């Protein structure tokens with residue numbers, strides 16, 4: 001029996017509650033064979049559009065009284081976790097498989113001196129016009145930036161995860177073979193300040209958080225499921241070539257050659273490399289549609305030491 005971290009990308013979640021539930025029912029079907037085999041699993045998921053939606057809903061109620069982003073993240077973990085939990089439970093119930101599934105509100109520790117705080121890059125929440133943006137910037141001390149011609153948005157930092165606060169609980173649940181849904185959206189970012197944890201407005205990349213999770217639970221495999229079936233070199237060009245299996249050394253060379261796009265594939269590749277480097281275990285990047293085959297190592301890009 002092994003331990004797996006399965007990381008679900010944005011394409012697993014859709015645009016509204018109904019779509020999300022439907023898509024996650026398909027994801028659950030793909031995961032169930034692993035559960036039937038008795039594997040231990042932690043599921044991590046993205047939350048970009050969902051947390052934005054929650055944040056926007058509160059802003060629409062009252063522009064001058066924003067819901068803190070960390071709290072929005074906590075809500076998104078419950079909302080998405082509920083759907084994954086329910087989808088898996090329903091299939092297991094039909095199959096009369098007795099495994100417990102639980103969603104954990106998860107805080108992820110970041111360093112308050114992380115250099116990322118000096119240059120916020122992640123746009124979050126609603127779009128505003130210039131006047132509203134100026135008002136919010138002044139009132140709230142937020143950094144507001146124009147986002148590709150669509151209006152002004154708040155930007156926050158994307159610091160690196162350094163620890164998972166609830167890790168002992170996650171490990172205890174795994175010992176009891178519970179399936180755990182945790183660190184949704186990369187986790188709720190917290191800093192340690194004068195001996196206490198404090199939620200902050202930031203976005204932790206869910207790929208890095210997944211790798212941190214895999215490292216902490218000493219996963220046999222980190223599986224990142226996204227919208228493409230493989231990682232490619234020369235992606236989107238005529239000489240595009242899929243990568244089946246690749247070592248760290250070779251992957252480093254591909255990075256230097258600029259094959260992976262920042263903000264999409266690069267963080268996945270870097271997160272996988274970090275996990276493989278630290279544990280000498282395997283990471284896989286595959287498409288959500290081929291999840292079942294990826295679990296059998298028959299699809300996807302395998303990153304090895």
Ligand code: ADP
Nearest residue numbers: 009010226227228231232235259260261264265
């Ligand atoms: P997720 O929501 O799963 O994090 P992202 O959109 O952030 O998804 O990242 C996956 C995307 O990365 C793919 O859909 C693809 O468009 C893009 N991408 C960039 N470079 C590459 C590459 N070299 N090989 C494959 N996909 C790539």
Ligand code: MG
Nearest residue numbers: 009010263264
């Ligand atoms: Mg992404």
